[in-house]
Amino acid sequence: MKNKIVIITNKLPIIILIRSIRRSKIMQTFNEQDAKDYISEHERVVIYVTTPFCGVCQSVKPLIGILAEAMEDVRFGEINLNLTPDLAKRYQISGAPTLLQFTYGELVQRVENFQNITQLYTTLERGFLK
Secondary structure, three states, X not given: OOOEEEEOOOOOOEEEEHHHHHHOOOOEEEOHHHHHHHHHHOOEEEEEEEOOOOHHHHHHHHHHHXXXXXXXXXXXXXXXXXXXXHHHHHOOXXXXXXXXXXXXXXXXXXXXXXXXXXXXXXXXXXXXXX
């Protein structure tokens, strides 16, 4: 039997096969300028702010990949907080992991609380409705 993740929302349950996640392009990793360009070029963007030696960041990363699969109309990217000080200052990022959510290039919310995949999905969906 294949492993699967089920995200329950107010819509139909979303079932994602873990096997398909491993084969797909989940997130692109950006430097500071590329991240700025990516944010301005796409309608709906989520940037995962991480650091290489952050244990929580590494444990949350697979969840972000699952969200990227579930939210097909949203572009996901990743930046290293240590290498992007101007972005950290601009968006008031105090630590990692953090999700920055953008609509049409404008920050709509910063998510710093990672409880579970359902909570993250719901939080991001609500953020895009703002």
